[in-house]
Amino acid sequence: MESSLEFSSSLGSVSSLLSRCRTFKVLVIGDSGVGKTCLTHRLSAGQFPSRVEATIGVDFRERLLDVDGEKLKLQLWDTAGQERFRKSMVQHYYRNVHAVLFIYDVTCPVSFTGLSSWVEECRQNSVGQEIPRFLVGNKSDLRDPSRKEYQVSQEQAVSFAKANGMMFFETSAKNPPIKRVNGQRGNGGYQQDNVEDIVFAVGAKLKRQRKHSAANALVNNGSFKVMNKKRTEKELWTCC
Numbered sequence: 001m002e003s004s005l006e007f008s009s010s011l012g013s014v015s016s017l018l019s020r021c022r023t024f025k026v027l028v029i030g031d032s033g034v035g036k037t038c039l040t041h042r043l044s045a046g047q048f049p050s051r052v053e054a055t056i057g058v059d060f061r062e063r064l065l066d067v068d069g070e071k072l073k074l075q076l077w078d079t080a081g082q083e084r085f086r087k088s089m090v091q092h093y094y095r096n097v098h099a100v101l102f103i104y105d106v107t108c109p110v111s112f113t114g115l116s117s118w119v120e121e122c123r124q125n126s127v128g129q130e131i132p133r134f135l136v137g138n139k140s141d142l143r144d145p146s147r148k149e150y151q152v153s154q155e156q157a158v159s160f161a162k163a164n165g166m167m168f169f170e171t172s173a174k175n176p177p178i179k180r181v182n183g184q185r186g187n188g189g190y191q192q193d194n195v196e197d198i199v200f201a202v203g204a205k206l207k208r209q210r211k212h213s214a215a216n217a218l219v220n221n222g223s224f225k226v227m228n229k230k231r232t233e234k235e236l237w238t239c240c
């Protein structure tokens with residue numbers, strides 16, 4: 001027969017199973033090799049992976065966080081940067097997305113100029129301006145002040161972020177600063193963000209945003225589309 005201790009502990013696990021949190025789909029896009037897989041590992045598990053291979057299709061990682069007393073779950077969609085590994089998946093990536101992280105490599109200007117095509121892909125897949133966007137320059141540990149002309153400056157990135165309604169961060173998945181650093185000395189005079197700052201900025205924006213509820217209505221290409229509120233609300237809640 002089950003003891004009262006066992007019974008109460010099983011009740012405890014049932015109640016923890018029933019504890020629910022809002023879940024948000026966060027899409028991570030950008031050219032191949034910019035570090036999407038490494039960054040999502042860092043954002044979810046706080047670690048830099050020892051070995052990575054090109055992503056095929058999509059990989060999922062999760063991060064639970066507490067924003068002002070509310071539990072949120074970020075479901076990070078680490079998408080393939082290589083065209084041949086993403087072809088059949090593109091529509092799935094964008095369906096019911098709540099936020100988009102645009103990643104580029106600060107030491108690879110081509111990955112920065114390529115961002116316009118990622119913005120365009122979002123537009124083609126009906127991701128409107130109401131969906132929060134974040135621009136993240138990765139690999140800041142590789143910045144070399146003596147090779148500035150071969151790197152993406154923060155001025156360029158800030159102006160791109162402004163023009164596209166994005167919040168801007170620069171960091172390193174490999175060697176992130178412990179705290180946000182506004183560099184005057186030691187790091188060549190640029191700002192570096194802690195990975196936790198990024199994750200909390202995303203969480204805070206989504207928490208505010210959602211009251212909105214994406215749910216009720218969506219303006220799409222000038223037409224007004226009424227969504228099924230019940231269905232969308234249900235999709236947002238899961239057990240944590």
Ligand SMILES: Nc1nc2c(ncn2[C@@H]2O[C@H](COP(=O)(O)OP(=O)(O)OP(=O)(O)O)[C@@H](O)[C@H]2O)c(=O)[nH]1
Nearest residue numbers: 032033034035036037038054055081139172173174
């Ligand atoms: N130095 C440094 N290297 C990094 C950093 N982030 C990723 N890398 C390296 O960059 C390479 C590509 O990283 P991935 O995370 O696989 O890149 P990806 O964008 O996911 O690539 P795809 O899956 O092809 O789209 C790997 O060799 C990583 O070790 C970083 O912050 N600093």
